[in-house]
Every structure is written in structure tokens, then in C-alpha cells.
Amino acid sequence: MCVGYTNGYEDFESWRLDAALKAMVPGSAVAFDRRALYHFAIFLGWAWPLGDGAKPLPLLCHLSGSPDTKPRASVRLEDVRDVAQGCTVRVYRCHCDAAKRALVVNECLARIGETGYNLVTNNCEHFVRSLIHGQRVSYQTRWTLALPVLQLPRLAIGLSTVVRTVLTARDHRRLQDDIYLGLIDPESQLLMIKPTRGGLNVTVQLATCCTRMFTGANAQAAQQLHHCITCRLIWASAICENCVKTCHKSCETRRLETRMAGFCQCHCCL
Structure with missing residues (x-):
């Protein structure tokens, strides 16, 4: 179980983001402290833009939303640095073999563009836990709803924080449309990814080059x-x-x- 307390995790303050990126394992979970709640995502690895000599981008997949996109909430691809936005980053330790993590990476890419966000039954934590260990559960939602009078406002605060983060990221380092990215998955297969609509949709193919x-x-x-x-x-x-x-x-x-x-x-x- 990689998203929990069995293997543990390490928290990195915002100024240690580079160290957090080095600690991330492709196909494993990360979370961002939004003060009210944690926003969960899956780190996919480093993707290299084709042919322009640019530095690689640290990619993640998450179920997130923004009021200026259609659909407002969906599974999407983004740069880790855009999502972090000054938050403490929690990196979950993962000891899963390459085959399992490669399945997670490929499943994430296959689900880009899916909708159906629901705060209680299908939020970012449900998405991550279901992909990594097959359990669609959100413990922070359970804990929040256990004391609704005191803690329900935390859900609204957490959501508004996520929305503000995505809006800020829009002008920072949005993924460029129609640029091919090369992602080497945990089993060393070279995946060729073409993001569209700023990471709301992607096409993926197995590269032979x-x-x-x-x-x-x-x-x-x-x-x-x-x-x-x-x-x-x-x-x-x-x-x-x-x-x-x-x-x-x-x-x-x-x-x-x-x-x-x-x-x-x-x-x-x-």
C-alpha cells in the first residue's frame, strides 16, 4: 500500500521542491498541502519535448478542476511545479516493482479527459487510491464528514484553494499543445505523448525510435x-x-x- 502509513512519506516545504521532485517515483502518489485538505495526484515521470533541446517536464496526472475549462473538472495532465504553487509537497514512498508502476502510468494516461468529479464519492484522493491499490476511498473526506458542523467548511476552503492554484498556473508553464513529449515509463518503454487543450486531453503511442x-x-x-x-x-x-x-x-x-x-x-x- 503506497498511499498510506505502511511505507511512509516525506514532506517537503515549498522551497525544497527540487528535492521533492528527486524523491518522486514514477507511478506513485504525491499530495499537496492546501491547508484545509491534501490534493492527491500521481507522478508520471519526466517528459522530454521532442527535438528542441528543452529540459524535461515533471508530469503528474490528477482529477482536478478550473472554472475556465470545459469540463470544469476532469482527469488532466500538468507540470508538477504548476500544481505545487508554494505548497508543502508530500511524497509517498513506493517500493512497487516496475511492472506495477508502469501499469499505473499507462492507466493514468488512458484516463485523461474523464469527468465525473464528486466531492464525496469521486474526488482526487479516490482517483489516486483506486489506481494505485484498487480501493476507491478518501480518508480525508471520511474524517471531514465525521464532524460536519466543525469540518465541512474545510472542504469548501480546500476546493477554492485548488481552483485558485489552477488559475494561477494557467499563466505560468502550461503544457504546449501539439508538442510531442517523450516519457520513459518504469519498464523503460518510450511513450510519445501529445497534449492538447493544455493537458485536458492527450494522445499516446508507443514510440519505436x-x-x-x-x-x-x-x-x-x-x-x-x-x-x-x-x-x-x-x-x-x-x-x-x-x-x-x-x-x-x-x-x-x-x-x-x-x-x-x-x-x-x-x-x-x-
Whole structure:
């Protein structure tokens, strides 16, 4: 159970946002302290804009709303930094294997654009817990409704805070429409994502190109790399999953023991 007290969590004050981003695990939960309530989301990982040499964006998926969008509330894709907006960030520790976390990431992307927000039965916490461990529950809603006279105002305060945050973010770093982003999921599959309407909708496809098409020649991205035993005497031997399946499919390769930060050095893609 990754969204709770079993594995624990760590809180990062707003000025430690960079440290919070380093602590986040793709396919796991994060929450933002809105003073009244916590706003829950799922961290998807770092996405690289195609071909322009820009730095990667830390993406999250959440059920959220804004009065200036149609629908007002939906599952959407956003930059973590836009959602944080000066809040304390809670990062839940996750020890799930890559396969499970990859399923969470892909399910999140498949549900972008879904509607049906309900404060009591389908809020941001319901969304996150249902995807990560299959239980559609919101403990903070239960606790709030347990003492309605004293605590119901907290729900209204929490909602208004979220709305203000989304409105502020609109002029900050909105996702650009029609720009392809490369996201390497926890199983090192390269997903090509095209956001539209500022992240309210996306199209996703499994990319077959080298990860360096997105990261550039020298930028390091967390991914599964392989040694090419056949080519190592001539060229650098660290290559990505896609190159193993395509331009090096006839080579003898060996998978590195752990996923690591690095870049593909495939000579075919130079």
C-alpha cells in the first residue's frame, strides 16, 4: 500500500521542491498541502519535448478542476511545479516493482479527459487510491464528514484553494499543445505523448525510435540500458531498449542489472 502509513512519506516545504521532485517515483502518489485538505495526484515521470533541446517536464496526472475549462473538472495532465504553487509537497514512498508502476502510468494516461468529479464519492484522493491499490476511498473526506458542523467548511476552503492554484498556473508553464513529449515509463518503454487543450486531453503511442530523439545526445534520463557486446570494441556500448529491438536486434546484448540515469550511445543514431 503506497498511499498510506505502511511505507511512509516525506514532506517537503515549498522551497525544497527540487528535492521533492528527486524523491518522486514514477507511478506513485504525491499530495499537496492546501491547508484545509491534501490534493492527491500521481507522478508520471519526466517528459522530454521532442527535438528542441528543452529540459524535461515533471508530469503528474490528477482529477482536478478550473472554472475556465470545459469540463470544469476532469482527469488532466500538468507540470508538477504548476500544481505545487508554494505548497508543502508530500511524497509517498513506493517500493512497487516496475511492472506495477508502469501499469499505473499507462492507466493514468488512458484516463485523461474523464469527468465525473464528486466531492464525496469521486474526488482526487479516490482517483489516486483506486489506481494505485484498487480501493476507491478518501480518508480525508471520511474524517471531514465525521464532524460536519466543525469540518465541512474545510472542504469548501480546500476546493477554492485548488481552483485558485489552477488559475494561477494557467499563466505560468502550461503544457504546449501539439508538442510531442517523450516519457520513459518504469519498464523503460518510450511513450510519445501529445497534449492538447493544455493537458485536458492527450494522445499516446508507443514510440519505436531511440530515446535520444527526445533527450538529445548527452542528457541523462532514467531508463534501462544495455551493453552491446558485439559493438563495444568500436562504439560506446550503452544503448536503450528500443535500439536493442531495432538497429541492434542482430547483436549480442546484455541488460544492465539496474535501471539507471544515462543516455543511449547507439552509433546508428548519431
